[in-house]
Amino acid sequence: MDPAADASAASPAAPHQPPYTYTASQGYEQTSDIPAELRIQRGAPAPSDQAEDDFDDIFDDDAAFDDEEWAADSGDLTKSYNRQRQLHGDEGGATLLRASNQQKPTANTFASVDDQISALSKHAAKIRLDSVKQDGGDKDKDKADRATSDQVLDQRTRMILLQMINRGFVSEVHGAISTGKEANVYGAVLHDNSTGETTHRAIKVYKTAILSFKDRERYITGEYRFKSGFDKGNNRKMVKLWAEKEFRNLRRIHNAGILCPEPISLKLHVLVMGFLGDRKGWAYPRLRDATLSGDDVEQQWQKLYVQLLGLMRRIYQVCRLVHADLSEYNILYNAGQLYIIDVSQSVEPDHPRSLEFLRMDIKNVGDFFRRKGVDTLPDRTIFNFITAPEGAVEEPEMTKAVETLYETRVVGADEDQDQVEVDNEVFRNQYIPQTLEQVYDIEKDAQKVGKGEGNDLVYSNLLADQVVKPNDAEKKEDDEESGSNEEDGSGDSPDSDDSDYDESRFEKGTPRGRRFEDKDEKKAHKEAVKEAKREKRKDKMPKHLKKKIVSSTSRKKK
Numbered sequence: 352m353d354p355a356a357d358a359s360a361a362s363p364a365a366p367h368q369p370p371y372t373y374t375a376s377q378g379y380e381q382t383s384d385i386p387a388e389l390r391i392q393r394g395a396p397a398p399s400d401q402a403e404d405d406f407d408d409i410f411d412d413d414a415a416f417d418d419e420e421w422a423a424d425s426g427d428l429t430k431s432y433n434r435q436r437q438l439h440g441d442e443g444g445a446t447l448l449r450a451s452n453q454q455k456p457t458a459n460t461f462a463s464v465d466d467q468i469s470a471l472s473k474h475a476a477k478i479r480l481d482s483v484k485q486d487g488g489d490k491d492k493d494k495a496d497r498a499t500s501d502q503v504l505d506q507r508t509r510m511i512l513l514q515m516i517n518r519g520f521v522s523e524v525h526g527a528i529s530t531g532k533e534a535n536v537y538g539a540v541l542h543d544n545s546t547g548e549t550t551h552r553a554i555k556v557y558k559t560a561i562l563s564f565k566d567r568e569r570y571i572t573g574e575y576r577f578k579s580g581f582d583k584g585n586n587r588k589m590v591k592l593w594a595e596k597e598f599r600n601l602r603r604i605h606n607a608g609i610l611c612p613e614p615i616s617l618k619l620h621v622l623v624m625g626f627l628g629d630r631k632g633w634a635y636p637r638l639r640d641a642t643l644s645g646d647d648v649e650q651q652w653q654k655l656y657v658q659l660l661g662l663m664r665r666i667y668q669v670c671r672l673v674h675a676d677l678s679e680y681n682i683l684y685n686a687g688q689l690y691i692i693d694v695s696q697s698v699e700p701d702h703p704r705s706l707e708f709l710r711m712d713i714k715n716v717g718d719f720f721r722r723k724g725v726d727t728l729p730d731r732t733i734f735n736f737i738t739a740p741e742g743a744v745e746e747p748e749m750t751k752a753v754e755t756l757y758e759t760r761v762v763g764a765d766e767d768q769d770q771v772e773v774d775n776e777v778f779r780n781q782y783i784p785q786t787l788e789q790v791y792d793i794e795k796d797a798q799k800v801g802k803g804e805g806n807d808l809v810y811s812n813l814l815a816d817q818v819v820k821p822n823d824a825e826k827k828e829d830d831e832e833s834g835s836n837e838e839d840g841s842g843d844s845p846d847s848d849d850s851d852y853d854e855s856r857f858e859k860g861t862p863r864g865r866r867f868e869d870k871d872e873k874k875a876h877k878e879a880v881k882e883a884k885r886e887k888r889k890d891k892m893p894k895h896l897k898k899k900i901v902s903s904t905s906r907k908k909k
């Protein structure tokens with residue numbers, strides 16, 4: 352017998368003997384005391400979906416996030432989501448596990464779960480939440496205290512963590528990096544015994560007992576990836592949905608080569624991901640807390656701003672996502688690079704409120720960088736830069752495109768600055784139709800576009816975008832996690848022209864930029880370019896309209 356057997360009674364972290372003995376055709380007999388934290392009431396009524404000690408779905412592989420099924424959001428999501436629903440059963444009170452476990456004899460089900468729990472208990476000592484990184488002087492002591500007291504794990508979460516250890520995604524789980532309203536993020540390490548190497552990982556644990564997820568309904572309502580709906584009354588399911596959403600969004604963003612945590616594994620409300628931090632396990636600071644040093648701090652902030660605009664464009668164009676909670680709190684910073692995190696609420700462009708969320712992201716980003724003294728571009732200009740289907744989606748071309756926006760923009764005197772503010776305000780309050788159905792007077796708008804006034808429409812890019820891009824995106828996703836998106840996007844339309852969407856927007860004021868010292872000459876040049884484009888658009892429009900109609904009908908059929 353294990354000499355530590357005595358200790359096991361005192362500490363759940365000590366190794367346990369399996370508490371059951373298996374007897375043929377009778378199932379398992381309890382042979383010793385089950386540690387309290389592992390106890391399941393045997394013979395009790397089938398556990399309710401919200402019960403704390405209901406572990407079955409944890410061990411039910413069908414209920415696990417099926418990696419292949421959801422891989423890179425490839426193929427037909429609706430089909431795969433429906434398949435998941437069939438697997439899980441989708442009526443309100445029914446539990447996932449009961450739907451998928453129906454043929455299994457009850458005794459065996461319990462026995463097997465008990466058995467697995469016992470097997471996992473050998474890892475219990477590897478969850479060491481007390482090993483929270485204590486402050487090295489500059490960290491907030493109060494925060495560390497709070498982290499420790501806030502990070503008590505419920506039994507289900509503990510069980511999932513043990514399973515993550517058992518499956519080799521992590522070797523040890525450490526203290527909280529962050530404790531929040533909706534989720535805690537824990538540090539973890541993976542030891543590679545063969546190489547002796549240690550890799551840091553992060554585990555985000557969504558809180559299942561919170562109500563705030565219900566407020567987040569607006570992010571899923573209307574998203575076609577979740578069009579089968581969700582059960583608001585069931586916190587556990589809701590939270591699982593959020594974790595899945597974050598996992599899939601992370602995968603898209605990671606596959607697009609954007610710096611973000613690598614999604615590694617997901618089980619119910621627990622997500623294992625790559626760690627963004629140094630080799631000692633210190634997480635990178637949030638952009639909000641980043642301290643830049645050197646003589647050119649201002650320039651560095653400016654560069655970060657431009658970098659972020661490019662990221663937003665790439666996320667929109669390549670990942671087909673709007674972050675929807677982008678701010679200095681959800682971006683980490685290290686060595687001149689920005690890392691995008693916290694993407695559970697990100698939505699696809701065809702979400703009914705995606706452009707509203709994008710506008711909010713643009714405002715938050717602008718507000719932050721203005722506070723850092725950055726000379727920001729008007730919200731509307733950024734919105735168009737992000738949503739314009741033509742133009743590069745790679746660096747360094749995107750940075751060049753932003754530089755062009757600076758060169759050709761209209762600023763100068765202080766009153767113009769006020770004008771920018773007014774325009775920002777107008778833009779922020781402007782109605783943005785999200786679907787063609789919402790464009791109630793499409794004929795009038797089409798005439799406008801035909802007359803070359805298309806850029807007056809806030810959604811001008813959206814229209815072109817919905818016409819051209821969705822097919823593109825689908826193609827890419829069909830190509831499967833290739834991990835790269837080499838197309839630079841400029842090949843999309845035969846007559847694409849990087850400056851197509853920036854020039855004609857700068858009607859007022861004096862352009863800055865060395866290239867255009869002579870104002871009159873510049874003005875004449877712009878007029879000529881505009882005129883030429885107007886002509887071009889006259890021919891282009893009917894084709895666009897045709898495509899629009901075709902694409903809107905094909906989308907409806909889906």
Ligand SMILES: Nc1ncnc2c1ncn2[C@@H]1O[C@H](COP(=O)(O)OP(=O)(O)OP(=O)(O)O)[C@@H](O)[C@H]1O
Nearest residue numbers: 528529531532533534536553612625626627634693
């Ligand atoms: N992969 C990671 N590597 C390092 N640190 C991370 C990682 N993911 C998250 N963090 C840290 O945890 C914090 C919270 O993460 P995140 O923003 O994803 O959670 P959240 O949804 O905002 O949680 P809440 O809203 O409850 O605060 C981040 O600000 C960051 O400091």
Ligand SMILES: [Mg+2]
Nearest residue numbers: 680681692693
């Ligand atoms: Mg966050």
